[in-house]
Amino acid sequence: MAARGSARSSSSSRSGAGSTARGVARGGKAKVAIEQLPWNRVRPAPVVLITGPEELLAGRAARAIRSQLAELDPALETSELEADKYAPGELLTLASPSLFAEPRFIRVSGVEKCTDDFLAEMLEYLDSPADDTVVVLRHAGGQRGKKLLDAIRAASGTAIEIVCAELKKDSDRYDFAMAEFKSAQRSVTPGAVRGIVSAFTGELAELAAACQQLIADSEGEITERTVERYYSGRVETNAFKVADAAIAGHRGEALGLLRHALATGADPVPLVAAFAAKVRTMAKLSGAYGPPGQLASRFGLAPWQVDRARRDLQGWSDEGLARVIQLLAETDAAVKGAAYDPEFALERLVTVIAARGR
């Protein structure tokens, strides 16, 4: 197939995240006889297996293959299959040659939950793949269909595998964001990329969306200033940061963080639970003396928790702790429907804790 050669050369323009790609390829298992590619260097093959937990990248890889094929022949026939609801014969029907010999693209989702019928027919198909047909299999992980995976990984010449590993490390996410800007042919300063990666620490899709928004909305080079204009004031906070600020007596800061947490969708109930967990540790250690290691084993805590709680306890009295514990129970009831305004109840809690229960 002449199509493949050109597809390979076109994919080289998207090789921004080179270091990620190498990392993934190294992680491959020894018994794999087929080519393993990163998500951004895909090319069509009769059977393409997409593995790994990162759904965003898997979706992109499948879309990239499809657009490469569509570029070669706009008459491409696209069909979708769900392996978990597979009925016998479907694959054969979709893959059998048509009168005008249009190329076909068959995307199979949910191979990790596939039916036995699918397993049997796909194994058969692997021995004699149809001409001009690309079958893309999405396997999100797990043991189901392992026989099929092994068979595909042994079928050199027919199949390739695309590994979409989770991007956990900050450096991987940095590379990912950098590649986003590169592939849109926009110049960006390293500081800007660092800024955006640290502002979006959750889902990869969120980071990708933020990059796309910057690409779409700004002109010229993207710098730290651009990132700040769009995402400044966005504070990644969590329940424990709020609790830390309040316990340290920083009333204003704690109230600000609380507002940020609530505004970005934090639920009041786990917020109260975080406060309770911290105050509980402090209460256990209040009035206890001895080396941290001993206290830790006595109360079932980690040594760092002991150190932390002892530092937190500065300026607190037993009466203050008792009052805060009672208020915590009251606030917990309030955020679970006993009071009209859960946010007010939380603010009052923060105020009392910042005053150390006085």
Place this chain on the structure above:
Amino acid sequence: MTAWSELAGQDAAIATIRQAAAAASAGEHGMTHAWLITGPPGSGRSNLAYAFATELLSIDADETGRDAVRQQVEAGSHPDLTVLKTENVIIKIDDVRRILTSSQFSPSVARYRVMIVEDADRMTERTSNVLLKALEEPPPRTVWILCAPSEADLLPTIRSRVRVVRLTTPSVEEVARLLEHRDGVDAERALRSAREAQSHIGMARRLATSDDARQRRSETIELALGIRSVSDAVLAAARLLELAKEDGTAITEERDAEERDQLLRSLGIEPGGAVPTALRSQLRALEEDQKRRATRSLRDGIDRILVDLQSLFRDVLLLQLGVDTRLVNEAIRDRLVGAAEQTDAAHSLGVLDAIALARRRIEGNVAALLALEAMLTAVLPSQAHPASGRGIAAP
């Protein structure tokens, strides 16, 4: 031994019900189609309901027939008896709908079809409304028997459709006598258990027959008496929750495993064999049910602990006020006198309020540990009053 002998000190209620059953048997006036049995927990509401059902189902039966009926009712396998009860926090509306259908059938072997709803107070308003029509005009030979702690637990529309039989709290001596006769507990232990369980028959029986239960109760009391600092209070709360868990699992654990084995057997899976995907949902449904039951049994466990603590501080309060009466915790009177001297009546009242508040909060889904911690900090000498006075009204 008859079905009535399980009840202690409920002569008036038994007389009412026997009269109705006799009237039903003779075909005279005096029988009613819907009943509500109320009474404090542990007074034998459901036992009375079953005794009544046995009586109704064995009309027309001879002596051996009566015996058979009693066994069937005990085993829950009588064809004309339907029981709705729950081991979860509430009764599900679907369950009620299901038994409504069966309430329309004619009895198959007995003269009456009997529908028992234990824990009628565990129905939400919507669920209760489903019952209204059936309660008002059941088919001529269907009898409904509902059980609840008090009339106030049910909707007025339900109350007006049923005839109420009230059970009273049996006296300590009556419960003790029952324990002696039925379970063969020696007199002294029976009396002490009955007193410590505050006449709750089931609780008294557990205290009398299980060393672990007794041990857990005395540890609860010790913990509450030993609180001197916030640190003590927090640690004691964690331990109390553990005790409640132990108490709960002691009841449910064995049954959980047994039910699982039974389900696997009825699905045709060998012990230790893999469960096919298609059957996993059934196993999951069972596990979810068991989890709900564990939630309920933990809550019940905490409730029992709160009752014990309430009895403790009630005793302390009585001593402080100089009331000369039998204490619930008579066995540790000396320690209670010591505790009473250290605080005053206002403090004890504050603690009792805090216990009541904790109970309300746990009902409102407040984290149990947190509610217990707040309660126990109120036991500290300097904390006479719970913090309900601050800002918004206490829930």
